[in-house]
Amino acid sequence: MNSLIAQAEHRLLTPGGLATGDLDRVFAQLMGPSIDAADLYFQHSRSESWLLEEGIVKDGSHAIEQGVGVRAISGEKTGFAYSDEIVLPQLLDASKAARAIAQGGNGSGKPLAVHGAKALYPAIDPVDSLPNPEKIAVLREVDAYARARDPRVKQVIVSLNATLDTVLIAASDGTLAADVRPLVRLSVQVIAEHHGRREQGYAGGGGRYGYRELLENGRAMAFADEAVRQALVNLDAVDAPAGSMTVVLGPGWPGVLLHEAIGHGLEGDFNRKGSSAFAGRMGQRVAAPGVTVVDDGTLFGRRGSLSVDDEGTPTECTTLIEDGILKGYMQDKLNARLMGMAPTGNGRRESFAQLPMPRMTNTYMLAGQHDPQDIIRSVKKGLYAVNFGGGQVDITNGKFVFSASEAYLIEDGKITAPVKGATLVGSGPDVLTRVSMIGNDLALDEGIGVCGKDGQSVPVGVGQPTLRVESMTVGGTAS
């Protein structure tokens, strides 16, 4: 951990002639009798992306962003300012602006002490983890492979992305933490055309490691296979049914259901403010017996994982629902303090220029007992949805939607015709009470999730086993 601090200090503070020792002066400016807490979030972010389309590596880009966010909190009030220059005068200016939220004399925080946490990913720069010619070669191979799969494949778009975030967090509660966070992703989009009809398929994945780990075990070609397969399936899709019916959700990425239906509603800020449909429901039944849902930021190398969150709190595996009973919220420091609870390592922010708030990491449901085949066989008439675009929730009335991109009819216990993408809607506090069978095939997604809240995007993961849900509304057009 100390080497992480040294690495972050070198990247973030040294260029501006600063050291962690100088931060006491900043806290002296920032703190006062009316200020309950303050923190500094230094960030350097380096990213690249490469794009192949129409068989040509057309675009490449590289971006660097850095800066420091300064926050001062007094009761429920937060003052915030940031600077994209990490030098002492700018830090002091930002501190003055942030602390204007409350009046008072000078005080100071606790002395900074290094907070250790288990590293969940290597402190490497993924941008440099593969020579550029090899990145180009990967894009070309995936393209050629996908096109060779089927003559109906007309368009292939492949992209490679890598980001390295280096952060240093210092807080008035004495927290001094650093993290070096690699993140890579490969995406494959395919458009297939047959008899004038066009459909698309998409697959991708990644996590917190270098390009070589991303490309191990033929994973890139597996994404290409999957994207081609989806596009071809959709070429045969018929209109989706409309109305209320039994829905079987496949394992893995369909866990976006959990993210929307219950995840957001269990974020601490909405519950402190009483604006969530789950507010005040702790200890109550919100899901069928057997349903256990966790938010786990501690999984090695996962896209949604963090060794420490953006407030320097080590991440945890937080049980949200245990055997159907609501057990816990996801908290950042501010909301935990105001609710008299402990932070859970869910304080996240998109960048130094934005305020942290409670956010999910990897949210998934634990496996049950049922063979997935038995679950499908149990349904007389319904929908089997295995892939989704994304979702959205209104946390106050609990209504959520998520959009299937690959789904099939189930007729007499058998998977039959593929149907066109359709939106599924439901009510968060209600939908998990209708889970009647839980598969034994828990899977996490491949590492493609992006969650948006209040205009801030952060990488997340989801997962679940195959689930049978009684009665969800399917938004198709066929009667």
Added chain:
Amino acid sequence: MSNVAISQDASRRELDRLAELAEDVIRRARAAGASQAEVSASIDTGLNVNVRLGEVETVEHTRDRGFGLTVYFGQRKGSASTADLHADSIQATLEQACAIARYTEEDPAAGLADPARMATQFPDLDLWHPWAIDTSDAILLGQQVEAAGRAHAGITNSEGASVQAGENLSVYANSHGFIGRERGTRHSLSLSLIAGEEASMQRDYWYDSVRSANDFISAQVLGDKAAERTLARVGARRLTTRQSPVLFAPETARGLIGHLLGAVSGGALYRRASFLVDHAGKQIMPGWLNIVERPHLLRGQGSGAFDAEGVASRDSVLVENGVLARYVLGSYSARKLGLESTGNAGGIHNLVVESGNADGGAADDFQGMLKRLGTGLLLTEVMGQGVNAITGDYSRGAAGFWVENGEIAYPVEEITIAANLRDMFTGIRAIGSDVDRRSHLLTGSILLDNMTIAGE
């Protein structure tokens, strides 16, 4: 007045500095062997204040800088960006862009836009109205907005009011010698309220977005509107699955126009990833319907004299008598399609959807549109992605009101609406005069003849 004048001068000086930086980097890129280069640089500053339950919740001071460079070595392209405008970071960015261009491949369509199309006229579009509001006045205004909303009986909680003041300075320059400077301000007020208790809670909001703070609706009107919208949702029920006409309220109607734009934009067309591929010159909407791009509207949300490549913007019809008159193209997609740029690199400017209906009579206001709907769904909110641009298949979560004989009967939620965009566009029966001015997509409410509603 003196404050405004100082701010004007300071912003001009900052723009000049950005322009000098852009020109210098373009010169250096050319010296490094790039045959063409272009730079976008910007500075955004702002104040955001949130007030909740009468108390200030957050005060944020924002200042974001951005610098992006694209170089072309023949037909190979490389891009890099930085938020740090210091000389060494800019130099590193230049080197990165050039390094990337060594690995990208020849793309026959790559390059800057045609030099003959660069804007030469830079009319004052009245976009620069700095709002000299200090933090305490912003808090006070937020408190007034929220108090106006919370005064309504039945409002039980608040997600807070926000007051935002923002200034944007940006420069686009390229190696044709083009330099475009733009200054714009954008300010907003919003309020989100909650009505009802526990399982029957409903939330809704209202906002205003303007170029000049003088154009805001009053705190009282905004608070009232947010409260009325929130209260109207209480007691929402589901609908049974059915076919029905749907009236898209103005704030949802512009999403529909957004889907049209997505389908006729160059990127989707050259990839053949649009259900409107090869539809230029074809009937896609009813014969009475016209949509016109007007980039030079004074104080317009999307106004600008040039596009993201420096190409001069001009008034231009998009849909004429229901026929798709053109696509929405930048120079890259135009070359891919064998067409000319339409001055839409970076997107559309202001788009005016002209109100009207098949009768040819005067356009209806919102009440008139409700009467025209008769019995059906008034759509005030859509949720989720659910739109397939390649096939036009549309299926989204929805909330709104069931309307009977032109009168709102009750609120509805947890339903979906579905159809194909192709049929939705040809099935437009009327466009209201109740235009929502808060967006660059200027449309009134839109009445569609039929969609599938899925519910219980």
